[in-house]
Amino acid sequence: MTDPDVRASIMRAVYEALCESGYTELTAQDIADRTDKSKSLLFYHYDSKEDILGDFLEFLFERFDERVAETRDRxxxxxxxxxxxxxxxxxxxxxxxxxxxxxxxxxxxxxxNEAFREKLRKSDDQLRAVLEEILRDGLEAGEFNEHDPEETAALLIAAFDGARIRQLTIGRDEYLEEVRRGTATWVFDDLLAEDASFPADRDPSTLPEPDQQHRLAADLGDGGNGDADESTDDDPAERDRE
Known part of the structure; x- marks a missing residue:
């Protein structure tokens, strides 16, 4: 993919299609319908639906890096x-x-799927590296007490990821807030230096835009996706690649 605008348009379409259909029901036609390209033109840029999704994961890594950079001076x-x-x-x-x-x-x-596994392993490494960097910077700034950044990052990511998965799979919304409060009480209370405090009652949905660094929707979901190409011929060769 050489044209950044074309890639961004396709990635936004993937985001919208995933949000609406999920992975299981997602087809290349769903993605094409949200761009100004037919499915055949979509496959001019990618070899398969899995290739598109692999690039989408890579795109997310890039956006996450940009968001991290925007908060690094805080x-x-x-x-x-x-x-x-x-x-x-x-x-x-x-x-x-x-x-x-x-x-x-x-x-x-x-x-x-080895390709997905490699991408997701990269994502895990990226998340841990970011959190470890925050923890090390906190040690240097005197905001955090002495601790092992690698072990602490592994513990926190496992707790947060587990809370989110349980909320998504069994519908226990309160789990997210309980884990937030528990982390602030039992982990951050020991982690933070005496004159530092973690905002345990912080509500992500009400934060001003500069603080919503996690919101991919602001990057991928806004701005529309143009008029979809009416040409949606679906030949067998293309259908095999869905």
């Missing part, structure tokens, strides 16, 4: 709060929930 405690918000969002945020359901479906394919 105090470590604030950056930690933004990181927590990325996982423990409010249950009423339907666009984010739909997206994370679709991403959970992608993760279930990883044991059978």
């Amino acid at each position: 105090p470590p405690v604030e950056r930690l709060a933004v990181f927590v918000d990325w996982f423990l969002y409010g249950p009423e945020e339907n666009d984010r929930q739909s997206f994370h359901v679709a991403m959970l479906e992608l993760r279930t394919q990883a044991p059978y």
